[in-house]
Amino acid sequence: MRRYFLGKVLQAFLTLVFVLLFNFVLFRVMPGDPATLLLRGTSNFNPDTVEQVRADLGLDKPLPQQFLTYVADTATLNFGESFFLRGRPAREVIVDRIGPTLLLVGTSTIVSAIVGLIIGIYGGWRRGSAFDVGSLGFTLFVYAMPEFWFGMLVLMAFGAGVGPFPALFPTGGYDTPAADLTGFAHAIDVLNHMVMPFFVLTVAYLGEYAIIMRSSLLDILGDDFVQTARAKGVREKQVLWQHAVPNALLPTLTLTLLSLGYVFSGAITVEWVFSWPGLGWLTVQAVEAKDFALLQGLFLLFSVAVIVANVVADLLYAYLDPRVRAA
Amino acid sequence: MSILSVRDLHVDYRTQAGPIPAVRGVSFDIEKGEVLGLAGESGCGKSTIASAILRLLPPGTEVTGQVLLNGEDVLRMKPGRLRAVRWTGASIVFQGAMHALNPVQRVGDQIAEAIIIHGQGGEREARVRVGALLEQVGLPPRRIDDYPHELSGGQKQRVMIAMALACSPSLVIADEPTTALDVMVQAQVLKLLNDLQHELGLAMLFITHDLSVLVEVSDRLAIMYAGRIVEDGPAQDVFEDPAHPYSRALAGAFPAIGDQQYRMAPAGLGGDPPYPTDIPSGCSFHPRCPLAFEDCLTIDPELYVAGSGRRAACLLVNRPLPVEAGA
Amino acid sequence: MRPPPIEPPIVAPPVIVEEAPPPVPPGGPGKIAWARRRRSLSRSWRVYRKNVMGMAGLLTLILFIAVALFAPLLADREALKVTCECNGPPLSPPSIDFPFGTDNYGRSVLALTIWGSRISLLVGLLATSVAMLIGAVIGLVAGYFGRWSETLLMRITDWFLVIPFLPLAIVLASVLGGGLFVIIMVIGVTSWPSTARIVRAQVLSVKTRPYVERGRALGATNWHTMTRHILPNVGPLIFANTILTVAIAILSETTLSFLGLGDPLSISWGTILEFAFGGGAMGGGQWWWIIPPGLAIVFVVLAFTMCGFALDEILNPRLRER
Numbered sequence: 001m002r003r004y005f006l007g008k009v010l011q012a013f014l015t016l017v018f019v020l021l022f023n024f025v026l027f028r029v030m031p032g033d034p035a036t037l038l039l040r041g042t043s044n045f046n047p048d049t050v051e052q053v054r055a056d057l058g059l060d061k062p063l064p065q066q067f068l069t070y071v072a073d074t075a076t077l078n079f080g081e082s083f084f085l086r087g088r089p090a091r092e093v094i095v096d097r098i099g100p101t102l103l104l105v106g107t108s109t110i111v112s113a114i115v116g117l118i119i120g121i122y123g124g125w126r127r128g129s130a131f132d133v134g135s136l137g138f139t140l141f142v143y144a145m146p147e148f149w150f151g152m153l154v155l156m157a158f159g160a161g162v163g164p165f166p167a168l169f170p171t172g173g174y175d176t177p178a179a180d181l182t183g184f185a186h187a188i189d190v191l192n193h194m195v196m197p198f199f200v201l202t203v204a205y206l207g208e209y210a211i212i213m214r215s216s217l218l219d220i221l222g223d224d225f226v227q228t229a230r231a232k233g234v235r236e237k238q239v240l241w242q243h244a245v246p247n248a249l250l251p252t253l254t255l256t257l258l259s260l261g262y263v264f265s266g267a268i269t270v271e272w273v274f275s276w277p278g279l280g281w282l283t284v285q286a287v288e289a290k291d292f293a294l295l296q297g298l299f300l301l302f303s304v305a306v307i308v309a310n311v312v313a314d315l316l317y318a319y320l321d322p323r324v325r326a327a
Numbered sequence: 328m329s330i331l332s333v334r335d336l337h338v339d340y341r342t343q344a345g346p347i348p349a350v351r352g353v354s355f356d357i358e359k360g361e362v363l364g365l366a367g368e369s370g371c372g373k374s375t376i377a378s379a380i381l382r383l384l385p386p387g388t389e390v391t392g393q394v395l396l397n398g399e400d401v402l403r404m405k406p407g408r409l410r411a412v413r414w415t416g417a418s419i420v421f422q423g424a425m426h427a428l429n430p431v432q433r434v435g436d437q438i439a440e441a442i443i444i445h446g447q448g449g450e451r452e453a454r455v456r457v458g459a460l461l462e463q464v465g466l467p468p469r470r471i472d473d474y475p476h477e478l479s480g481g482q483k484q485r486v487m488i489a490m491a492l493a494c495s496p497s498l499v500i501a502d503e504p505t506t507a508l509d510v511m512v513q514a515q516v517l518k519l520l521n522d523l524q525h526e527l528g529l530a531m532l533f534i535t536h537d538l539s540v541l542v543e544v545s546d547r548l549a550i551m552y553a554g555r556i557v558e559d560g561p562a563q564d565v566f567e568d569p570a571h572p573y574s575r576a577l578a579g580a581f582p583a584i585g586d587q588q589y590r591m592a593p594a595g596l597g598g599d600p601p602y603p604t605d606i607p608s609g610c611s612f613h614p615r616c617p618l619a620f621e622d623c624l625t626i627d628p629e630l631y632v633a634g635s636g637r638r639a640a641c642l643l644v645n646r647p648l649p650v651e652a653g654a
Numbered sequence: 655m656r657p658p659p660i661e662p663p664i665v666a667p668p669v670i671v672e673e674a675p676p677p678v679p680p681g682g683p684g685k686i687a688w689a690r691r692r693r694s695l696s697r698s699w700r701v702y703r704k705n706v707m708g709m710a711g712l713l714t715l716i717l718f719i720a721v722a723l724f725a726p727l728l729a730d731r732e733a734l735k736v737t738c739e740c741n742g743p744p745l746s747p748p749s750i751d752f753p754f755g756t757d758n759y760g761r762s763v764l765a766l767t768i769w770g771s772r773i774s775l776l777v778g779l780l781a782t783s784v785a786m787l788i789g790a791v792i793g794l795v796a797g798y799f800g801r802w803s804e805t806l807l808m809r810i811t812d813w814f815l816v817i818p819f820l821p822l823a824i825v826l827a828s829v830l831g832g833g834l835f836v837i838i839m840v841i842g843v844t845s846w847p848s849t850a851r852i853v854r855a856q857v858l859s860v861k862t863r864p865y866v867e868r869g870r871a872l873g874a875t876n877w878h879t880m881t882r883h884i885l886p887n888v889g890p891l892i893f894a895n896t897i898l899t900v901a902i903a904i905l906s907e908t909t910l911s912f913l914g915l916g917d918p919l920s921i922s923w924g925t926i927l928e929f930a931f932g933g934g935a936m937g938g939g940q941w942w943w944i945i946p947p948g949l950a951i952v953f954v955v956l957a958f959t960m961c962g963f964a965l966d967e968i969l970n971p972r973l974r975e976r
Contacts, residue, residue, distance in 0.1 A: 011812075018813045026829055144901070144955035146908050149927060149948035155936045162939035171937070224426040231381050231421075232441040232490075233413035246431050265818045269909060273931070283821065284913060287828045295825055302821045310816055322431055322474040343704065 004318055012311045019303045024070050027296050079297030082286075090297040093282065098264070100174050101271070101278030104194060105263045108201035113256045115202070116209025120252075123210065124217035125240055135210065143207030148269035151200045155273060158196060169196050172275035197274040201267055205259070212255055217248040250321055254313045261309025265302035328398050329356040330498050330530040331380070331417070336392035338375050338384065346389065347603045349375045351554035353392075357498065362524060362531040364545030364562060366538050366577065368600050372554040373534045374422070377502040380532075381413050397497060414441050418491040420484075420520075422503030427487055428475040434486045435461075435471030441493045460489040464519060481512035488519065492527070499524075500532045505540065517544065538577050542566040550574045553601055553611040556630070560637030570639035572616050610642065618643060691886065698890075701968050708964025714957035718950075722771040729765035734921055736761065748942050755942035757926075758933040766926050767946045773922035774954070777838055778904035784842025785903070786849055786896050793853025794888070798861065798880060808854070814847040823906060827915040834917040841906045849895050853888055860887045894965040901958035908951055923947040 054060055058069055073079070079090035119139065123132040161167030170176070175189045220226065221244055229243045230236075259266070264279050271280030279298060286294040318324040338350040350372040357363045365373050378384050380394055382401055394401040396416045404412065418441075421427040429437055438460060439453035448456060458468040464485040475483055484504060491499050501520060505513040521544050524531055533544055541548060542562050549559040550573065558571040569575040576596040598615045601607055607614050613623040622642055630638040702708050721728065732738045741760035748755045754763035796807040826840045860866060866883045874882075910916055911924025912931070926947040930936075935943040 014809065015813050015816055018810075019817065026825065140956060140959060141952060144905075144959060145948065145952045146905060146912070146924075146927075148909070148912055148931075149944070149951065152927070152931060152936050152944050153941075153948070156939060156941060156944065160937050160939055162941060224421055225429040227378075227383055228419075228421060228427050228437075228487075228490075229429070229440075231383055231413055231419050233410040233415070233444055234440065235410065235444075243429050243432075247429070250431075262818055265821045268820060268824070269912060272913075283824065287824060287913060287915070290828065292829070295828065299821050299825050302818045303816075306816055306818050320431075323476045 004324070005315065008311055008314045012307050015307050015310075016304065019300065019307075020071060020074060023296055023300055024067055027292055074300065079300070080293035082291055082294045090294045093294060094279065094297055094301060097277060097279045097282045100276060101264060101267065101280060103190075104197055104271070104276055104278060105201060105267045105280075106260075108198050109205060109256075109259055109263055109266070111198075112202040112205035113209050113259070116206040117213045117249075117252060117256075119206070120210040120213025121217060121240070121245060121248075124214040124221065124248075125244075127218065132214075136214070139207040139210040141207075142203055143211065145204070146269070147200060147204035147267075148273050150204060151197065151270045151273040154196050154200050169193070172273075174277050193276075197267070197270055197276050200270055200274075204270070208259075209252065209256070213248065213252045216251050217244060220244050220248040223247075250317065253320070254317050257313035257316060258306075258309055261306035264305045265298075329358055329395070330361075330397060331357040331532065332393070332395040332398075333376070333380070334393040334395070336376065336379060336394065337390070338372070338379055339389040340385070341387040341389065345604070348606075349554055349603055350379065351606075353551075353554075353556055355549055355556065355559065357530050357532060359497075359530055360528045361547065362533055362545045364541030364548045365532060365534045365551060366536060366541050366548065367551035368536060370600055370603075371551045372603075373551050374502055377419060377500050377532070377534055380417060380500060381419065382409060411445070415445050415494045415496055417498040417500060418494065418496040420487050420491045420499065420501045420504045422506050428483060430475055433472050433474060434478070435473075438486070438490045438493050441490060445494050447494060456493070457489070460492060461486075463492070463523070464489045479512075480508050481516060484508060484512075484516050485519065488516075488523070492523070498530045498532065500534070502534045503536075504533075505535070505537075513540075520544065538566060550577065553606055554603060555611070555640065557612065557641070558633070558637075558639040559630075560634065560639075564634065564637060570633040570637060570644055571612075571641045572618050572643075573612050574639075610640075687882075687886075698968055702964060705964040705967065707960045708967075711957040711960030711964065714953055715961065718771055718954050718957065719775065721768055722775050725768050725772055729762070729768045731769070733762050733765035734769055745938065745940055745943075747940075754946045755940070757929060757940075757943055763926070763943055763946055766921055767923070767950055770921050770923045770926055770947060771950065771954075773834070773917075773920045774904055774907060774924070774951070777834065777841070777907040777922065778900050778954075780838045781841035781845070781903040781907070782896055782900045784839060785846040785899055786892060788842065789846035789849025789895075790853050790888075790892055792846070793850040794857055794880065794884065796850070797854035797857030798876070798884060804854075807850070811847045811850045814844065815851075819844055820906075820909065823910060824913065824915065827910055834920055837907060837910055837916055840910070841903050845899055845902060845906070849892065849899065852891060852895055856888045856891050857884055860884050890969050894962060894969050897958055897965060898962035901955045901962065904951065904955055904958070923951050 058066060061069075077091050079094075082088050082090045082093050116139075119135050123135045126132050155171060156162050157165040158168045159171035170193050173193055175181070175186060175193060179189065181189050226239060226244055229239045234243070265283075266280075267276075267278070268280035268283050270276070271278045272284045275281065279301070283295070283298050285291070286298065333356075334354050336350055336353045337348070339346040339348050341347075353372075353376060355363060365376065367373050375384070379390055380396070380401065382390070382404075384390065390402055392402070396412060399412070399416075401409065401412065401416075428434060435454065435457050438457045439450070442448050442453040442456055443450065447453075454471070457471055461468050461470055466482060466485050466489070470478065470482070470486075475486075478486065487504075504520065505516050508516060517540060520531075520533075523529065524544070531544075533541060535541060538548075545562040547559065548562045548565040549556045550565070550569075550571065551557065552573050558565060558569065558574045560570075565574060566578055569578050573596075596615055601611060601614075609622075609624045609626055610616070610619070610628050613619040616623065620642075626642060628640045628642050630640045631644045633639040633641075633644045725731075730740065733740050736759045738761070740762075742749075742752050742756045742762070744756060744758050744760045746752060746756045746760070752762045752764065754767065757763055757766065792807050792811065796804040796811075823840050823844050826843070827836055830836045830840070861884065866879060869879055869883060907916070907922060908924035908927070911922050912928045914928060916922060916925055916928075918925070924947075927944065930940070930943045930947075933940075933943070935941075
């Protein structure tokens with residue numbers, strides 16, 4: 001168990017080193033250099049300014065030294081200055097946006113996981129029933145659609161109000177800036193803004209959980225021990241919930257935990273569609289403004305979140321599955 | 328009254344391609360303290376019979392005939408009564424102890440579950456009884472808190488046997504209990520089952536493809552081919568002097584060393600058993616039968632008397648006194 | 655994710671060298687192998703044909719591929735131009751002349767969607783080919799040669815598997831500057847890891863089969879073993895995996911294009927949606943501008959997914975039993 005734990009942590013650490021190297025290589029060595037990328041298309045683009053920016057960014061130093069500087073900077077969460085937000089440190093910009101993203105994507109991930117698992121369990125249990133066929137069709141459809149497209153449709157229907165649909169919710173943003181609300185009233189205002197993107201994300205994520213839970217359960221239901229339980233005279237409901245589900249849940253739970261790692265980066269397009277001021281929208285803004293310092297910081301954050309979620313998922317899996325626990 | 332009395336059992340599996348007749352009219356009885364061995368190639372329907380006795384076949388499977396367990400027809404029981412009879416009336420030692428145990432539950436809890444749901448004790452009594460059962464099957468009682476993966480194949484099979492005895496059933500069905508075990512372990516498990524059977528005076532239905540195993544443990548033998556019993560009678564008689572050409576081929580697969588008769592007789596059998604949807608006309612065995620003659624293509628033989636207490640479904644058994652099912 | 659069942663150890667069959675080789679049947683061993691493969695292919699097809707989901711997916715796919723191939727016959731290419739005289743009034747709802755209405759330049763949304771199928775399918779297929787090539791090579795090499803090459807390659811694979819896919823694609827595309835070729839490469843380079851893992855696992859199992867070991871004992875070269883024994887056995891699996899990857903690649907193309915990282919000059923379903931979003935179609939209630947390209951994506955992705963599931967069921971015996 002201890003060795004397993006250490007192994008996983010070491011693996012995560014190695015992955016992190018890979019990410020750092022990748023980040024470094026991609027943003028400093030690849031086409032041209034950051035200075036050119038930064039200045040291209042601006043009125044300041046001439047050899048002198050490029051040299052100036054190069055020196056500012058430390059790009060005139062040898063590569064190994066640059067890498068050390070980069071690692072040291074990263075360790076102190078110094079990602080450089082954001083370009084499009086006129087010199088605000090990228091870290092500050094990112095920290096500001098974490099809250100809204102956590103709120104929106106975190107809640108919808110959890111809700112969609114719970115609902116998806118339940119759909120998958122009942123579908124797999126009553127394989128071939130009307131509910132199973134219907135929910136399978138629905139989940140496949142949901143899985144196949146780009147979530148921003150669904151977002152656009154929902155926004156059009158219930159934000160703008162088209163035809164028979166009433167405009168129920170604000171079309172975007174986190175709160176009503178002019179209203180200057182505080183406390184409980186503000187919370188209600190935020191929730192009101194959150195309804196549509198929350199709904200869109202929840203529906204968009206549902207499919208995967210339902211599909212995986214269903215197939216995992218079908219797999220388990222074919223196992224002999226389920227038959228043993230039935231033969232013992234266990235009620236069908238208990239065969240499902242006490243014998244089949246705990247086994248089928250193991251892989252699915254891991255998936256759920258892994259997807260918590262995608263909470264930061266999961267809703268890039270949907271945040272943009274609903275102008276939700278989170279990390280996703282920030283990513284789109286950074287892409288549009290070619291703000292590479294910001295993009296680099298965001299990418300690092302997204303990667304670290306997933307790596308950490310991976311370690312946690314592995315450990316939880318080990319804790320829950322006696323077969324791994326013993327190893 | 329027989330412990331188990333199966334009358335004209337038919338089982339049709341439902342598939343997209345149409346019904347598959349797996350069992351086509353099987354009748355047999357098991358008396359108190361008697362062991363009936365059921366032998367045949369894989370796919371002949373012998374495991375289907377084991378599942379049919381406790382109604383464990385997949386939903387939609389069509390089962391007709393009678394399965395009288397202590398005089399009560401299992402096929403016509405209400406769900407509540409069926410659950411009560413499962414494991415108390417008859418229990419099953421499943422094949423391949425590999426997956427017959429729930430991998431995420433302690434083996435003690437899995438045995439105790441049967442005791443508790445049948446109201447034969449609370450948590451504490453059940454635990455005491457499980458400890459005793461484990462001792463009875465030759466496992467140290469401390470194994471009670473082990474998970475299945477912590478046990479060897481033979482130990483798991485012992486747990487299965489302990490589980491089968493948990494509610495003191497009047498009949499134990501052993502479905503390929505020694506398959507997938509090492510030869511040495513096979514012998515141990517076999518001896519254990521045999522000892523317990525004598526000790527407790529159990530009625531047993533012992534199912535395997537290994538005729539040499541059956542002849543050691545069974546009082547009577549029934550040989551199955553293509554969903555039907557083709558020969559039955561006292562175990563030694565059937566094994567040493569088979570009346571049906573198919574039984575002869577099965578017995579020939581385990582030659583007695585030094586016996587001239589075996590040297591001359593064709594060992595083994597060409598061809599494969601027929602697919603259940605494609606049963607040959609007349610005697611279903613005729614395409615593979617070395618002794619087949621014209622009539623075998625058209626006449627479907629019934630079980631004819633073939634000696635004292637013996638019957639065989641072969642036209643060559645030249646006392647064509649049809650034995651009625653249920654007689 | 656359950657531990658693999660314990661399999662009995664596979665004992666290599668004895669190789670009898672003295673014995674004369676069996677007479678080569680007419681046509682040589684290659685012909686026989688091909689005949690066998692053809693037979694197994696036609697058997698798989700018979701099973702596939704009975705799969706309702708698979709056939710529905712396949713028919714949908716054929717329809718979309720036909721539309722993409724015959725786009726010039728279905729809609730005039732000129733209709734994609736902002737300045738085309740054939741354009742109608744901007745943002746007009748569906749009518750006889752414009753069954754799917756028009757966009758903010760008066761272009762027919764139907765024509766855009768028809769032509770968009772070309773780029774979307776093309777990018778999806780090419781990106782998948784790139785991914786398959788990388789994944790197959792890495793999986794084969796890692797599985798076949800083992801040792802340090804396996805450790806290294808699998809570590810890289812794990813890394814790509816862990817890194818959030820969309821941000822990686824976005825970062826790569828924005829640094830490399832967008833465009834059709836870049837998009838194809840970016841999607842290809844980010845979606846190969848699952849293929850590599852599946853291929854490696856399969857290679858590991860094929861490698862220990864008796865006939866492969868026999869071939870090696872008889873002195874077959876690595877190249878021969880790989881191309882004659884391993885690849886034909888891993889091939890079907892790669893194929894089933896491909897089908898599912900195309901679906902993901904098309905979705906990725908859509909997303910990247912929607913984010914403005916695609917080629918602004920070539921119309922794909924993603925770019926139509928980008929224009930619709932930028933042109934305020936939601937606020938203006940121009941549903942006809944949003945729904946057709948989106949539904950096209952859903953149907954194509956659904957079709958690929960259904961075909962992939964059906965193939966998986968056929969190639970994965972454990973699923974077929976039930």
